[in-house]
Amino acid sequence: MALPSARVVRILALLAVLPTAVWAGFALTQANIQTSLAHGPLIAAHDGVACVACHSKTPGTVRQQVQAQVRYVLGLRETPVDFGYAAVQSDQCLACHARPNERHPIYRFREPRFAAAVQKVEARSCLGCHSEHHPQTVTASPMVCQACHGDLLVKNDPVDVSHVTLVAQENWSSCLGCHDFHGNHAFKAPRKLAKALPENAIWAYFQGGADPYGHPKLYEGKAP
Numbered sequence: 001m002a003l004p005s006a007r008v009v010r011i012l013a014l015l016a017v018l019p020t021a022v023w024a025g026f027a028l029t030q031a032n033i034q035t036s037l038a039h040g041p042l043i044a045a046h047d048g049v050a051c052v053a054c055h056s057k058t059p060g061t062v063r064q065q066v067q068a069q070v071r072y073v074l075g076l077r078e079t080p081v082d083f084g085y086a087a088v089q090s091d092q093c094l095a096c097h098a099r100p101n102e103r104h105p106i107y108r109f110r111e112p113r114f115a116a117a118v119q120k121v122e123a124r125s126c127l128g129c130h131s132e133h134h135p136q137t138v139t140a141s142p143m144v145c146q147a148c149h150g151d152l153l154v155k156n157d158p159v160d161v162s163h164v165t166l167v168a169q170e171n172w173s174s175c176l177g178c179h180d181f182h183g184n185h186a187f188k189a190p191r192k193l194a195k196a197l198p199e200n201a202i203w204a205y206f207q208g209g210a211d212p213y214g215h216p217k218l219y220e221g222k223a224p
C-alpha cells in the first residue's frame with residue numbers, strides 16, 4: 001500500500017488537534033476552568049491577574065481561525081494560525097511593569113554589540129529571565145551578570161573589595177548582594193562586602209521566597 005501523501009498527513013494531524021485547540025481557546029475565557037488548564041499556578045504576586053492580561057487574543061473568531069488553518073493545510077495560505085491565543089511577549093509584561101528608571105531596558109540589548117551576550121542570556125525578552133506557571137520568581141541564574149560585566153571598572157571604586165577584584169575572582173554571585181537587577185528597589189548599595197545580602201537569601205527569592213531587597217519599590221506593578 002502506498003504511503004499517504006504529505007498533505008493527507010497534515011490534514012489528519014489538523015483533525016487530531018482541532019478539538020484540543022478549540023477547547024483551549026474556549027477554556028481561556030472561562031474563569032472556573034482556567035486554573036485546571038494552566039500548567040501550574042501563577043506566582044503569588046500575580047494573584048488576580050487575568051489570563052488574558054498575558055495571553056492576548058489573536059485576531060478573528062475561533063471559526064475564522066479554523067477556516068484559516070484549513071486554508072493553510074490545503075496550501076491556500078502561507079502561514080499557520082495561532083489558535084485563540086498568541087505566544088506571551090514582553091509587551092504584555094510591560095503593560096503593567098513599564099518603569100522609566102529601568103537600569104537594563106530590554107530594547108537596549110537588541111543593539112549588535114550585545115549579540116554575544118544575548119547568546120548567554122536572552123536579555124531582549126522578559127521571558128529570558130522570568131516565566132510563569134511554576135514557583136520561580138526569577139528563572140535566570142544569580143550569576144547572570146557575568147554575561148555582560150566581564151570588563152567592569154568602577155571609577156573611584158568605593159567598595160572595600162574592588163569590583164576589579166570581584167571580577168578577577170569570578171565572584172559573580174556577590175553582585176546581587178549589593179545591586180538589584182532592575183534598579184527598582186529603593187535601597188543604597190553597601191560599600192562593604194560583609195554587608196552584602198547573603199547568597200542564600202537571593203537564591204530563595206528566585207525560587208519564590210520573600211524579596212530580600214524589601215520595600216518600598218520605586219514602581220509597583222499595575223494592580224490587576
Ligand code: HEC
Nearest residue numbers: 028034035037038039046049050051053054087088131132
Ligand atoms: C503573568 C503572565 C501570565 C498569566 C497571568 C497567565 N499566563 Fe499562562 N503563560 C505565561 C507564560 C510566560 C507562559 C509560557 C509559554 C509562553 O511563553 O507563551 C504561559 C503558558 C501557558 C500555557 C501553555 C501554552 C503553551 O503554548 O505551552 C497555558 C495553557 C497557559 N499559560 C494558560 C493560562 C491560563 C489558563 C491562565 C489564567 C489562569 C494563564 N495562563 C495566566 C504567562 C502567563
Ligand code: HEC
Nearest residue numbers: 045049053054092093096126130137211220221222223224
Ligand atoms: C495586569 C498587570 C500585570 C501583568 C500583565 C504582569 N504583571 Fe508582574 N506583577 C504585577 C503586580 C501587581 C505585581 C506585584 C507588585 C510588585 O511586585 O511590583 C507583580 C509582580 C511581579 C514580579 C515580582 C514578584 C515578587 O515576588 O517579587 C515579577 C518578577 C513579575 N511581576 C514579572 C512579570 C512578567 C515577567 C510579566 C509578563 C510575563 C508580568 N509580570 C506581567 C502585575 C502584572
Ligand code: HEC
Nearest residue numbers: 093094097106123125126128129138140180181182183184
Ligand atoms: C537578564 C535577566 C532579566 C531580564 C531580561 C528581566 N529580568 Fe526582571 N528580574 C531579574 C532579576 C535577576 C530580578 C531580581 C533582582 C531584582 O529585584 O531586580 C528581577 C526582578 C524583577 C521584578 C521584581 C522586582 C521589581 O523590580 O519590581 C519584576 C517586576 C521584574 N523583574 C519584571 C521584569 C520585566 C517586566 C521584564 C521585561 C521587561 C524583566 N523583568 C526582564 C532579571 C531579569
Ligand code: HEC
Nearest residue numbers: 103104109117121123144145146147148175176179180181
Ligand atoms: C545583557 C547584558 C547585561 C547583563 C546580563 C547585566 N548587565 Fe548590568 N548593565 C549592562 C549595561 C549595558 C549597562 C549600562 C552601562 C553603561 O551605561 O555604561 C549596565 C549597567 C549596570 C549598572 C549601573 C547602572 C547605572 O545606573 O549606572 C549596574 C549596577 C549593573 N549593571 C549591575 C548588574 C548586575 C548586578 C547584573 C546581574 C544581576 C547585571 N548588571 C547584568 C548590561 C548588562
Ligand code: HEC
Nearest residue numbers: 145149154159166171172174175178189190191192193196
Ligand atoms: C559590597 C557591595 C557591592 C558588590 C558586591 C558589588 N557592587 Fe557594584 N557597586 C557598589 C557600590 C557601592 C557602587 C557605587 C555606586 C553606587 O553606590 O551604586 C557600585 C557600582 C557599580 C557599577 C557602576 C554604577 C555606576 O553608577 O557607575 C556597576 C556597573 C556595578 N557596581 C556592577 C557590579 C557587578 C556586576 C558586581 C558583581 C561582580 C558588583 N557590582 C558587586 C557595591 C557593590
